[in-house]
Structure formats: structure tokens, C-alpha cells
Amino acid sequence: MQQLEDFKSKINGPKQKIVITTHHKPDADALGSSLGLKAYLDKKGHKVTVITPSDYPAFLYWMKGNDTVINYEEYPQKSAELVATADMIFATDFSCLSRINDLGELVQRSKAYKVNIDHHQDPKDFADIRVWDTAAAATCELVYQLIVDMGDKDLIDKEMAECLYAGIMTDTGGFRHPNTTKNVHLVVAELIDLGADGSRVTRMIYDTNSVNRLKFIGFALSERLVILPHLQAAYFAITKEDLEKYHSKTGDTEGIVNYALSLEGIKIAALFTEREDAIKISFRSVEDVAVNKFAAEFFDGGGHKNASGGKSYLGLKETTDRFEQLLAEKKEELYNQK
Ligand code: 5GP
Numbered sequence: 001m002q003q004l005e006d007f008k009s010k011i012n013g014p015k016q017k018i019v020i021t022t023h024h025k026p027d028a029d030a031l032g033s034s035l036g037l038k039a040y041l042d043k044k045g046h047k048v049t050v051i052t053p054s055d056y057p058a059f060l061y062w063m064k065g066n067d068t069v070i071n072y073e074e075y076p077q078k079s080a081e082l083v084a085t086a087d088m089i090f091a092t093d094f095s096c097l098s099r100i101n102d103l104g105e106l107v108q109r110s111k112a113y114k115v116n117i118d119h120h121q122d123p124k125d126f127a128d129i130r131v132w133d134t135a136a137a138a139t140c141e142l143v144y145q146l147i148v149d150m151g152d153k154d155l156i157d158k159e160m161a162e163c164l165y166a167g168i169m170t171d172t173g174g175f176r177h178p179n180t181t182k183n184v185h186l187v188v189a190e191l192i193d194l195g196a197d198g199s200r201v202t203r204m205i206y207d208t209n210s211v212n213r214l215k216f217i218g219f220a221l222s223e224r225l226v227i228l229p230h231l232q233a234a235y236f237a238i239t240k241e242d243l244e245k246y247h248s249k250t251g252d253t254e255g256i257v258n259y260a261l262s263l264e265g266i267k268i269a270a271l272f273t274e275r276e277d278a279i280k281i282s283f284r285s286v287e288d289v290a291v292n293k294f295a296a297e298f299f300d301g302g303g304h305k306n307a308s309g310g311k312s313y314l315g316l317k318e319t320t321d322r323f324e325q326l327l328a329e330k331k332e333e334l335y336n337q338k
């Protein structure tokens with residue numbers, strides 16, 4: 001395929017100025033795929049900068065290259081210059097430019113050769129080449145495969161392997177979700193072979209809670225969990241004041257939605273968080289219940305079948321009322337999908 005040959009010759013050719021960007025509030029897959037890729041492209045002799053549209057949780061700071069990441073919100077001018085003058089731009093773990101806020105417009109305008117590496121549904125057509133597979137559990141799995149396909153597996157070192165391991169581990173919910181395929185285990189086995197210490201990565205990501213975060217989880221479980229047994233649904237609604245009271249930091253609400261989903265008989269879980277500009281929503285589901293369609297249709301969002309997100313510009317109470325009403329109306333459709 002000509003496209004692939006062009007891509008390979010750029011990577012194997014003379015030094016390129018490369019920008020890697022990923023989605024708003026990067027998670028381990030977003031940051032791990034970006035920094036894993038950066039380390040690889042650095043080794044291929046290119047000049048590579050990772051730009052994130054926002055900050056990200058402190059439990060990702062251990063990743064190699066973290067200290068070189070530019071946060072667009074802190075350095076908009078510098079980011080804009082880098083994007084405008086880049087020869088290549090990699091977009092990892094998202095496939096719709098609205099997911100990177102104001103950076104999207106800059107990427108759109110840039111003349112750079114664009115590469116989209118992602119595993120979300122319904123990609124928008126903004127890239128020159130797309131490494132896209134919704135069957136992949138994580139973008140990190142695709143980055144691993146890409147490096148192998150380039151014939152460069154031997155360039156993957158311990159630090160890179162740990163970045164990629166982290167993304168695969170978290171996007172499979174710690175190897176628990178149905179996307180934990182045979183290939184996931186095979187790739188992870190290879191990453192361990194290449195030096196990744198899975199136990200260390202697990203500790204860095206899951207066992208670095210602050211006391212505030214643990215107490216916040218306790219509070220959310222006892223005071224903010226709403227269970228709707230007749231709708232097989234449960235959700236948390238977190239106010240701005242709750243976040244302030246527990247000195248919540250970026251990443252502190254991550255994973256809380258899973259407690260609602262862990263309830264027996266619950267098929268849909270949601271977390272509504274009152275942020276400055278909107279209510280941020282996380283949806284999770286089990287089996288064939290597709291929350292991405294629901295999120296796209298009613299909450300300006302999207303994502304994967306069993307893990308999606310969205311936004312609402314109503315108040316918190318109005319948003320949860322609307323959610324309950326929609327669930328009641330769409331129950332048949334939602335729970336009987338095949
Ligand atoms: P989370 O609940 O962890 O923020 O997001 C879960 C999944 O939904 C992720 O794969 C994320 O990329 C996707 N997602 C979250 N928020 C949005 C959104 O506003 N729009 C779209 N299209 N996807 C989202």
C-alpha cells in the first residue's frame with residue numbers, strides 16, 4: 001500500500017519535526033501510547049514533542065519523558081508554534097479533533113503529515129494515514145504492533161515497554177474487561193520479555209492514592225450513590241463543593257464509576273461530575289449494552305461500547321433527572337441490543 005510505504009519512508013528517512021498529541025485529560029493509554037511512541041521516534045533520530053490539551057493525573061508522572069510533555073493550557077503559544085511548524089503530527093487515542101479542544105483547530109490547519117493511531121469507534125477523516133482498529137483493547141497495543149511492523153521491536157526498551165504496558169492494563173480495567181483478548185496477553189507477555197515490570201506499573205497506577213482520594217471515595221459511596229434497581233442502573237452525582245471539600249485533583253474521580261457497575265444486577269453505571277464549564281459524564285456498561293450510542297445520541301459524547309463519556313450543559317440535578325428519564329424511555333432498546 002502506497003500510504004504505508006510513504007509512512008515508512010518518513011520514519012526511516014531524515015530527521016522530522018514531530019508533534020504527538022492525545023486527548024483532553026489523558027489517561028494511561030493516551031499518555032503511555034504518546035510517550036512510548038515518542039521514545040521510539042526519538043531513537044529513529046527525529047525531534048519529537050508530546051503536547052497534551054490539558055493536565056493529567058499525577059499517577060502517570062513516572063512515565064519516561066513525562067518531564068518533556070507540554071501542556072497546551074499552560075503553553076498555548078509554544079504549542080501553537082510547534083504544531084504549525086511540525087513535519088508530522090501523530091494523534092493518539094482519539095479520532096475526532098474536538099477531543100483536543102482548541103488544539104484541534106491548530107492541528108486541522110497545520111500542513112504536517114498526519115497520523116491517527118486509535119481504537120475508538122467512528123473515526124473522523126483528518127489524517128493522511130490511520131492506524132485504526134476498534135478490536136484493539138488499547139492504543140498502546142497498536143503502537144506496539146506498529147513498532148513491530150516497522151521491524152523495530154529491538155528498539156523497545158524497559159521504559160517504553162512500561163508505558164505501553166500501563167495503557168493496556170488500564171484500558172482493559174486491569175485485564176478484566178471483555179476486550180482482554182488473547183492478543184492482549186500475547187503483547188503483554190512480549191512487553192514483560194522486553195523488560196516491563198508489570199507489578200511495578202500496577203503499583204504506580206493503582207496504589208498511589210492520597211488520603212483525600214480514599215476519603216472522597218468513601219464519601220461518594222455513602223452519600224452520592226443512587227441505585228435504580230428497576231432500571232438496572234446506578235450512578236454517582238458529584239458536586240463542585242464535594243470536589244473542593246476533598247481537595248480533588250485531576251484523576252481523583254477516575255475509576256469511581258466502576259464501583260456503581262460492580263453492584264449485582266447493574267448493567268449501566270454513570271458518574272456525573274460538576275466541572276467549571278459543564279457536567280462531565282462517564283458511562284460504563286456490561287455485555288451488549290452499548291453506552292457509546294447512548295452517550296453520542298443524548299450527551300454529546302461517545303467512546304467504546306462498554307466505556308464512554310459525554311457532557312451536559314444543564315445543572316447537575318437536571319442532568320441526572322434527564323438521565324433517569326431517558327433510561328426509563330429507552331430501556332427496551334438499551335438492554336436488548338445484540
Ligand atoms: P472516561 O469515562 O474514562 O472519561 O471515558 C471513557 C471513554 O469514553 C474513553 O474511551 C474516552 O475516550 C471516551 N470519552 C470520554 N468523554 C468523551 C466525549 O466527550 N466525547 C467522546 N466522543 N468520547 C468521550
Ligand code: MN
Binds near residue numbers: 138
Ligand atoms: Mn484508549
